[in-house]
Amino acid sequence: MTATEFLPLPVVDGRTLQYEDFLKTYALPRQPCLITNLGENWPALAKWTSAMYFLDHQGVNKNWEVSCSAGPAGAEAEVETTVGEALRTIGANPSEPFYLNAWAYVRGGSEGLAEDFSVPKFFERAPDFLSSNVVLGNSSIDMRWLYIGSKGTASPTHVDTNLSSAWLWCASGRKEWICASGEDYDLLTAGTGSAAHGYRSEDSDTDSDPLPDFFDPQLFAKWPKTRQARLYRGVQEKGDVCFNPSRCVHAVRNLEACVSLTHNFVDATNLADVALDATRSLREEILPMCREMRPKSFLKHLSRSLGISRAELSQALLDLPSLLSDENVEEAVSCAAGGAEPGAEREACRAMLHAELRRRLAKVKPAFEEAAAELKERLAAGLSSSKK
Ligand SMILES: O=C(O)CCC(=O)C(=O)O
Structure with a gap:
């Protein structure tokens, strides 16, 4: 065109x-x-x-x-x-x-x-x-x-x-x-x-x-x-x-x-796009910062810039590898399908969202989970050694 x-x-x-x-x-x-x-x-x-x-x-x-x-x-x-x-x-x-x-x-x-x-x-x-x-x-x-x-x-x-x-x-x-x-x-x-x-x-x-x-x-x-x-x-x-x-x-x-x-x-209609951008952010912004800083300073710095507590941030980052789990995806799909009237329309929406989100996530999820797993590993190791 x-x-x-x-x-x-x-x-x-x-x-x-x-x-x-x-x-x-x-x-x-x-x-x-x-x-x-x-x-x-x-x-x-x-x-x-x-x-x-x-x-x-x-x-x-x-x-x-x-x-x-x-x-x-x-x-x-x-x-x-x-x-x-x-x-x-x-x-x-x-x-x-x-x-x-x-x-x-x-x-x-x-x-x-x-x-x-x-x-x-x-x-x-x-x-x-x-x-x-x-x-x-x-x-x-x-x-x-x-x-x-x-x-x-x-x-x-x-x-x-x-x-x-x-x-x-x-x-x-x-x-x-x-x-x-x-x-x-x-x-x-x-x-x-x-x-x-x-x-x-x-x-x-x-x-x-x-x-x-x-x-x-x-x-x-x-x-x-x-x-x-x-x-x-x-x-x-x-x-x-x-x-x-x-x-x-x-x-x-x-x-x-x-x-x-x-x-x-962010909902089931766009989750794969947002996860793709989150992967970019993990790779280009968050992981480099985490590799350079000690975990405590990293959490302090990031929690300030995001305006949340360190405890909340740490939990959110440790939970990241399971964010796109099958269970979570199903919950996101059900929540979105709730926009339709109960009955046939809702079931059609659920099926459409399920198929589309699965197809889109297949391309995005492995890289997201790899970056999230590295972050979790670094944080968990750093936080447990700083407790000793
Ligand atoms: O209304 C505006 O000026 C900007 C709205 C917009 O594009 C946005 O929020 O992304």
């Missing part, structure tokens, strides 16, 4: 979409889409209309430190500030481009905001051992974000952290998205320093190329490989979710002032 035009981002009505169709058409084939009419009864639809709601909210920790973008898309400067200051800036100068982006509201002590919405049935269907696993990104705490910004703010082309999937709900405003099929991840990221959200080429230690700028008017001429990719473009309205499956390269800009909520997640 060679294309110099975008495809329309598929739009589907969330009121009638069946979970089985969501799995078949979007989640498992890694197809991004817009899902309309979600959150019609959520308090957030009426309340999350401006920065001021969050500023006045008693449950918001205004002192949490955040990194924001100031200035027009493409010429932004990074500003370190607090949630309270960022909200005041947006409220005071609504026409100045300022973006409180990736505000980790749960990690940042503002989890009370979750009373204003509930997670749609399509997403986050995961047992605790997946959603609170630190090596898989600790999604229940560290992958829940709010994005509040003025018209003209944007998020440049990126791939989501840990190769997880994301749902982003627009509470107010309009957003324009360009999303690639998750199947085109290898094509689009080859030779680039692509990593998680927030990746900037100038921060990279390598000479890798940046990802294509999806909103560049000369995109197809400047990055010829994008002609081989399936790139979808669409506008998200208030009350719509944009679903970005794992491995989906995407960019977004705010056509109006926007308040949006996004959660990334």
Whole structure:
């Protein structure tokens, strides 16, 4: 396929979409889409209309430190500030481009905001051992974000952290998205320093190329490989979710002032992708650190950067080799299949998820388990010798 035009981002009505169709058409084939009419009864639809709601909210920790973008898309400067200051800036100068982006509201002590919405049935269907696993990104705490910004703010082309999937709900405003099929991840990221959200080429230690700028008017001429990719473009309205499956390269800009909520997640639909990224992280980041440091210092250092206790971290790392055991995989599949109505639909979902996850994990599991076993061995040996 060679294309110099975008495809329309598929739009589907969330009121009638069946979970089985969501799995078949979007989640498992890694197809991004817009899902309309979600959150019609959520308090957030009426309340999350401006920065001021969050500023006045008693449950918001205004002192949490955040990194924001100031200035027009493409010429932004990074500003370190607090949630309270960022909200005041947006409220005071609504026409100045300022973006409180990736505000980790749960990690940042503002989890009370979750009373204003509930997670749609399509997403986050995961047992605790997946959603609170630190090596898989600790999604229940560290992958829940709010994005509040003025018209003209944007998020440049990126791939989501840990190769997880994301749902982003627009509470107010309009957003324009360009999303690639998750199947085109290898094509689009080859030779680039692509990593998680927030990746900037100038921060990279390598000479890798940046990802294509999806909103560049000369995109197809400047990055010829994008002609081989399936790139979808669409506008998200208030009350719509944009679903970005794992491995989906995407960019977004705010056509109006926007308040949006996004959660990334790890469940049976994307576990093999997330395990592949965890293997990379074990090999390239965690194991080299563990080989260089004494186990106690390693745990101290890593637990601080992950924001969990040393005991929790040590247990999670020692348990890692059995994370993808048959029993755990079955539990993940059952939990995800619970998105479907009991009966035939649920059984069909269970069978589909089981077959697909097994097939995908077969390619990923041996390397994951090898890296996890080395880590366990080093930690166990080091911790027992330091007790003597
Ligand atoms: O809405 C935004 O600006 C960014 C959302 C996004 O792409 C993400 O969270 O990965």
